[in-house]
Amino acid sequence: MRHYEIIFLVHPDQSEQVGGMVERYTKLIEEDGGKIHR
Known part of the structure; x- marks a missing residue:
């Protein structure tokens, strides 16, 4: 099984x-x- 880490940025206005x-x-x-799982 492969594990991935996803990061997303959010503009401060949102x-x-x-x-x-x-x-x-x-x-x-x-x-x-x-x-x-986190």
Whole structure:
């Protein structure tokens, strides 16, 4: 199994939307069979 580290940058003006962004990426990864362990 391969392990990847994903980092995304958020503009300070959009810092209030970070929670939604994390949920969106988590859903995308898990729907494609990926796992997030942190």
